[in-house]
Amino acid sequence: MPIVNVTAPEQAERYEIHIGHGLLSHAAPLLAMCAGRRAMIVTDENVAPLYADALEASLHAAGFETKRVVFPAGEKSKNLQGLELLYDGLLSPEPFTLTRSDLVIALGGGGPMDVAKAVGVVATYGGKIFDYEGNFKVPGPIVPIFAIPTT
Numbered sequence: 001m002p003i004v005n006v007t008a009p010e011q012a013e014r015y016e017i018h019i020g021h022g023l024l025s026h027a028a029p030l031l032a033m034c035a036g037r038r039a040m041i042v043t044d045e046n047v048a049p050l051y052a053d054a055l056e057a058s059l060h061a062a063g064f065e066t067k068r069v070v071f072p073a074g075e076k077s078k079n080l081q082g083l084e085l086l087y088d089g090l091l092s093p094e095p096f097t098l099t100r101s102d103l104v105i106a107l108g109g110g111g112p113m114d115v116a117k118a119v120g121v122v123a124t125y126g127g128k129i130f131d132y133e134g135n136f137k138v139p140g141p142i143v144p145i146f147a148i149p150t151t
Contacts, residue, residue, distance in 0.1 A: 002018075005017075018030060024051060036103050038101075038102040040068075040104050041066055041105045043106075043112050055105070067092070090119055098119070098123045105147075106147045
């Protein structure tokens with residue numbers, strides 16, 4: 001499986017991108033480097049039935065606790081109603097409330113990736129995502145986000 005090491009000029013740390021087929025079953029060992037053992041999976045209604053159960057099974061086998069937020073697929077879900085669903089999942093005490101020591105996993109395409117970033121910002125700094133609209137509004141690093149693209 002090819003691994004690409006990336007160093008962004010504005011970041012002090014490097015990170016790896018793993019590329020290949022069948023990585024979903026190996027997700028938990030790759031996430032084991034994180035201090036937290038709780039993960040919020042952000043995905044959409046098209047991707048969830050295909051891959052979310054396998055991802056959760058891998059994570060549970062490695063000792064992670066998970067919660068899943070599934071939102072409607074497509075650009076149409078990026079609205080206030082979609083954000084409300086997201087906040088409900090983020091703040092719900094069942095099975096846990098996401099905190100700064102947890103991680104977020106984006107499972108899917110561009111929609112889940114965008115939504116996971118919003119979850120990460122709000123989980124780290126609180127408030128509402130609209131508080132961070134515009135350039136340079138996020139004050140610093142956010143909770144770890146792992147992207148598992150399916151497209």
